[in-house]
Amino acid sequence: MKTLFIKALRDLKAQKWQFLAVSFLVFLGIALFSGLYSSYLNIEATYKKFYAQTNFEDIGVEFNPAPIDLLKKVKAIPGVKAVVGRLTAYATMEIEGREIQLKLVSIPEKNSKVDSIYLVEGVYPKRNEVLILKKFADLNGISVGEVIHVRVNGKTYNLRISGTAYSPEYVLIAERRNILTSPKDFGIIFVPYRLMERITGLKGKITEVHLTVYYKDRIDEILNEVKKIFEPYGLKNFYKREDQPSYKLLRMDLEGFRHMALTFPSLLLFIAVLAIYILLSRIVMEQIGIIAVLRALGYSKRSVVIHYLMYSILIGFIGTSAGIIAGYYISAGMTSAYVDVLNLPYYVSKIYPNVLLSSILAGFLTPIIAGIFTAKRVAEIEPAIAMRGYTVKYRVIRFERYLARFSILTRLAIKNVFRNPKRTLYTLFGVAMGVVLIATSMAFIDSVDEMLHIQFEKIQTFDYKVECSNLMAVKSLKDVREAYPIIETWILIERNGLTKSSNLIGLPSNQDLYNIYDLNGKRHFPPPEGIILPKYIAENLSIAKGETIEAFTKLGRVKLKVYDIIPQPLMPVCYANLKELERLGFRPNEVIVKGGNENELKKFGTVVSMKRLRRVTEEMMSMMYDFFVFSVLFGASLAFAEIFNTTTINILERKREIATLRMLGYTVKEIAVSLFIETFLIGAFGLIIGFPMALMTLQGFKMTYKSEIFNMPFVMYPRTYVITTVIIIVTLAISLVPGIRYIAKMEIDKVTKEFTG
Amino acid sequence: MTILRFENVWKIYKMGKVDVIALRGVNISIEEGEFVVVLGPSGSGKTTMLNIAGGIDKPTKGKVFFRDMEISSLNEKELTMFRRRHIGYVFQFYNLIPTLTARENVQLSAELVDNPRDVDEVLEVVGLKHRADHLPTEMSGGEQQRIAIARALVKNPDLILCDEPTGNLDFETGKKVLEVMRDINREEGRTFLLVTHNAVIAKMADRVIHFRDGRVMRVEENPEPMEPEELSW
Numbered sequence: 001m002k003t004l005f006i007k008a009l010r011d012l013k014a015q016k017w018q019f020l021a022v023s024f025l026v027f028l029g030i031a032l033f034s035g036l037y038s039s040y041l042n043i044e045a046t047y048k049k050f051y052a053q054t055n056f057e058d059i060g061v062e063f064n065p066a067p068i069d070l071l072k073k074v075k076a077i078p079g080v081k082a083v084v085g086r087l088t089a090y091a092t093m094e095i096e097g098r099e100i101q102l103k104l105v106s107i108p109e110k111n112s113k114v115d116s117i118y119l120v121e122g123v124y125p126k127r128n129e130v131l132i133l134k135k136f137a138d139l140n141g142i143s144v145g146e147v148i149h150v151r152v153n154g155k156t157y158n159l160r161i162s163g164t165a166y167s168p169e170y171v172l173i174a175e176r177r178n179i180l181t182s183p184k185d186f187g188i189i190f191v192p193y194r195l196m197e198r199i200t201g202l203k204g205k206i207t208e209v210h211l212t213v214y215y216k217d218r219i220d221e222i223l224n225e226v227k228k229i230f231e232p233y234g235l236k237n238f239y240k241r242e243d244q245p246s247y248k249l250l251r252m253d254l255e256g257f258r259h260m261a262l263t264f265p266s267l268l269l270f271i272a273v274l275a276i277y278i279l280l281s282r283i284v285m286e287q288i289g290i291i292a293v294l295r296a297l298g299y300s301k302r303s304v305v306i307h308y309l310m311y312s313i314l315i316g317f318i319g320t321s322a323g324i325i326a327g328y329y330i331s332a333g334m335t336s337a338y339v340d341v342l343n344l345p346y347y348v349s350k351i352y353p354n355v356l357l358s359s360i361l362a363g364f365l366t367p368i369i370a371g372i373f374t375a376k377r378v379a380e381i382e383p384a385i386a387m388r389g390y391t392v393k394y395r396v397i398r399f400e401r402y403l404a405r406f407s408i409l410t411r412l413a414i415k416n417v418f419r420n421p422k423r424t425l426y427t428l429f430g431v432a433m434g435v436v437l438i439a440t441s442m443a444f445i446d447s448v449d450e451m452l453h454i455q456f457e458k459i460q461t462f463d464y465k466v467e468c469s470n471l472m473a474v475k476s477l478k479d480v481r482e483a484y485p486i487i488e489t490w491i492l493i494e495r496n497g498l499t500k501s502s503n504l505i506g507l508p509s510n511q512d513l514y515n516i517y518d519l520n521g522k523r524h525f526p527p528p529e530g531i532i533l534p535k536y537i538a539e540n541l542s543i544a545k546g547e548t549i550e551a552f553t554k555l556g557r558v559k560l561k562v563y564d565i566i567p568q569p570l571m572p573v574c575y576a577n578l579k580e581l582e583r584l585g586f587r588p589n590e591v592i593v594k595g596g597n598e599n600e601l602k603k604f605g606t607v608v609s610m611k612r613l614r615r616v617t618e619e620m621m622s623m624m625y626d627f628f629v630f631s632v633l634f635g636a637s638l639a640f641a642e643i644f645n646t647t648t649i650n651i652l653e654r655k656r657e658i659a660t661l662r663m664l665g666y667t668v669k670e671i672a673v674s675l676f677i678e679t680f681l682i683g684a685f686g687l688i689i690g691f692p693m694a695l696m697t698l699q700g701f702k703m704t705y706k707s708e709i710f711n712m713p714f715v716m717y718p719r720t721y722v723i724t725t726v727i728i729i730v731t732l733a734i735s736l737v738p739g740i741r742y743i744a745k746m747e748i749d750k751v752t753k754e755f756t757g
Numbered sequence: 758m759t760i761l762r763f764e765n766v767w768k769i770y771k772m773g774k775v776d777v778i779a780l781r782g783v784n785i786s787i788e789e790g791e792f793v794v795v796l797g798p799s800g801s802g803k804t805t806m807l808n809i810a811g812g813i814d815k816p817t818k819g820k821v822f823f824r825d826m827e828i829s830s831l832n833e834k835e836l837t838m839f840r841r842r843h844i845g846y847v848f849q850f851y852n853l854i855p856t857l858t859a860r861e862n863v864q865l866s867a868e869l870v871d872n873p874r875d876v877d878e879v880l881e882v883v884g885l886k887h888r889a890d891h892l893p894t895e896m897s898g899g900e901q902q903r904i905a906i907a908r909a910l911v912k913n914p915d916l917i918l919c920d921e922p923t924g925n926l927d928f929e930t931g932k933k934v935l936e937v938m939r940d941i942n943r944e945e946g947r948t949f950l951l952v953t954h955n956a957v958i959a960k961m962a963d964r965v966i967h968f969r970d971g972r973v974m975r976v977e978e979n980p981e982p983m984e985p986e987e988l989s990w
């Protein structure tokens with residue numbers, strides 16, 4: 001047995017590049033699985049720990065200003081553990097000439113027992129002091145002791161920072177106002193309640209309550225009780241923990257992450273099974289004679305099969321052990337990178353025995369499954385072959401007539417494509433998988449670009465949005481080319497006890513600065529009556545076109561007709577005609593402007609510059625870009641390993657035949673050309689079937705990543721087709737190199753000797 | 758004592774609708790310590806007979822005995838064990854493992870049995886101890902074939918089966934290989950069954966079995982077998 005093991009090692013060494021290529025596939029699969037899945041578990045453990053430590057709320061309710069005394073009533077509801085009431089306000093501050101959005105959130109005199117503040121530096125604030133979200137402070141260079149100047153409703157407040165902190169409510173900032181909030185461009189300031197009363201002018205009032213409960217199973221009852229208390233003041237939104245916007249966004253993001261941690265590695269390992277099978281079956285085919293001799297010598301079927309499974313085990317060992325080590329670093333890096341964009345004070349990084357075990361299992365099983373398929377063939381080999389020699393049967397397709405005008409080597413190339421259909425199919429599949437991997441990774445980049453395109457060149461084409469109602473004054477500014485009033489407000493749609501909250505946008509007809517598009521890129525117009533509902537709300541609440549619905553708004557309960565239901569890209573909102581909303585009693589609260597000058601517009605109210613918003617969004621996206629660039633590289637290297645493997649095998653398998661050609665007097669160059677033609681014929685077919693497969697994969701992503709909050713447009717730009725094709729062709733060309741070098745170096749006599757003895 | 762006995766052995770290969778009859782009722786018996794050559798034209802069933810003798814193929818009809826054991830009724834596993842313990846093979850195409858050195862090729866076979874011979878000693882017997890660490894591709898055909906003999910020998914087999922062992926070798930080299938076999942047969946008393954279509958080789962045998970069309974035509978005793986050195990073809 002020892003000598004058989006030596007043989008396994010020698011074979012391995014003789015084909016080290018092929019073995020490394022397939023071990024690399026196992027390695028990638030295991031590294032990604034153990035790395036990503038561990039970081040998923042790490043992140044989950046991190047926020048669970050943080051939520052527990054900071055008493056994250058079970059219930060939250062938002063409403064129009066109501067007396068703070070009502071908190072006592074809430075506290076008295078049986079089962080309520082702790083309650084906090086709250087005032088909030090939006091504000092801005094200037095940092096290095098940029099206007100930054102803030103949310104001010106009131107905190108009680110002493111740290112509350114619900115959504116407790118996690119103090120990182122400094123002390124809990126008194127009087128005119130505030131706390132600031134740690135990450136925001138760091139990113140903007142704000143330190144403890146500094147005084148910041150915050151503008152709320154046109155007034156400036158000078159607030160001293162007493163410390164930096166985190167809050168379970170803002171682990172991920174999910175604000176309806178912005179599609180994406182980067183930790184740098186949206187700040188949370190925690191303000192003592194007394195100070196907040198002054199800032200908002202809502203003395204003795206609150207607009208939110210958050211509470212924890214003793215019994216999770218009584219949560220619905222308690223929520224109903226709380227709703228009853230605040231209903232008279234007008235409910236704006238209410239949710240249980242799993243619907244808390246920040247929590248929900250985090251959960252969704254994590255689910256996507258988990259999904260990725262499972263699908264990517266599975267895909268990889270699946271490819272690995274195929275690649276290993278191809279490699280092993282080639283070795284077996286090449287060694288049919290050897291196997292027969294071993295059997296004739298008296299080696300049992302079992303020991304020969306085990307010998308060939310040895311390769312699998314070695315591949316599994318190399319791939320898995322390297323993968324687990326790399327996975328550890330990926331997990332550590334990934335966890336800290338992920339937590340870096342979250343507002344969390346620490347992260348948990350652990351080794352999970354279950355993940356380790358699954359990795360080992362998957363890492364060994366992948367090559368062993370491939371090995372078992374080959375083992376079947378090994379077992380079938382008769383020892384009698386050792387006596388008689390053998391010939392591998394190839395299919396020869398007779399279509400000389402059509403090929404007559406090609407040179408003999410071209411003819412050989414074309415025939416080779418068809419002579420081992422199974423092998424050709426593998427190569428074809430390998431190329432197609434490579435296309436899928438590269439094209440879909442690149443399509444992610446395309447999709448981000450498409451998202452920016454839709455948001456800033458199709459939906460919102462204005463330059464500025466000003467929070468003011470004085471249209472005429474804005475219009476009279478000299479640089480302003482176009483200006484329209486719009487209404488931007490919130491809406492809570494209720495049906496059969498279920499609710500969905502959304503933004504409600506009132507748009508004037510006859511303008512094209514703010515446009516409505518559906519998911520298919522079709523443009524819609526502000527409806528003459530009623531509202532346009534996003535599809536997800538309609539589906540969730542089972543609302544049909546033409547029905548009349550009930551909704552809470554800041555004007556109280558209203559009845560609205562559903563004019564149309566459309567699936568929307570990016571952040572879905574409800575649209576209505578400005579006139580319709582005005583008829584209901586809403587007043588325009590914003591003006592959208594084309595042209596104009598930010599400094600002049602500022603006099604009328606808070607200004608949102610689309611150019612800046614775009615830049616901020618692009619900055620945010622650049623982080624994602626890095627990830628996608630990584631996955632393109634990853635896809636390309638995977639495609640490379642896969643294609644390299646099948647192609648070199650295709651050549652090596654024909655050693656003897658090529659040696660014969662060389663003996664006949666064909667030059668290395670002539671044979672290389674023949675191989676090029678053959679490989680590119682297969683490559684071309686691979687591309688043809690690969691792209692539709694890539695589009696289908698993309699469609700799959702579209703289905704998985706569809707969410708209520710955000711609809712990513714998944715597209716593939718023409719550039720992706722071009723670049724992918726180029727990468728594949730280069731890969732094919734490179735993977736021919738070892739084979740051609742082999743042919744060039746080939747000692748013809750040795751090769752023939754190896755075969756004939 | 759009889760080491761191998763064929764009793765009315767038939768072998769029929771079914772090739773779709775046609776049956777190829779390779780052996781048509783073969784009766785032979787080989788004595789312990791003999792050097793027997795089976796002579797016959799191509800396609801006469803020599804290899805088929807040898808395969809059945811060595812337990813890598815089974816007869817369609819008839820019985821084959823190795824000493825007292827009926828090997829024609831053994832199952833796959835038992836046949837493997839039979840080959841392992843009793844049979845040494847030497848093939849026309851040497852069939853050495855190209856990635857293993859000469860010594861390792863012999864070692865491979867030695868590891869199959871409980872009391873193998875010393876690998877280096879066996880290499881000495883075939884006169885190739887000095888090439889022990891060479892790979893098959895670094896050796897001539899004759900040297901490879903001698904390694905193959907060492908590989909058969911190291912297991913201490915009772916019966917050594919050789920199929921055209923010189924078929925691929927030139928005359929001088931072929932003779933050298935045959936010499937090694939003859940010496941082993943004489944000095945160690947090992948039984949050899951050698952198959953060939955080369956009538957000259959038959960002259961060195963104790964007995965010659967003539968084969969034709971899957972049948973034994975006649976058996977010829979050689980009272981004074983020639984030394985391989987004396988052969989010429």
Ligand SMILES: Nc1ncnc2c1ncn2[C@@H]1O[C@H](COP(=O)(O)OP(=O)(O)OP(=O)(O)O)[C@@H](O)[C@H]1O
Nearest residue numbers: 770772777779798799800801802803804805806954
């Ligand atoms: N696996 C097989 N399937 C079908 N027919 C076979 C098979 N093996 C051998 N035969 C046929 O059986 C007959 C005897 O073959 P065998 O190989 O025993 O001849 P041989 O005497 O060894 O010939 P050679 O000297 O050419 O090696 C031939 O007609 C051959 O075609």
Ligand SMILES: [Mg+2]
Nearest residue numbers: 803804805920
């Ligand atoms: Mg033969």
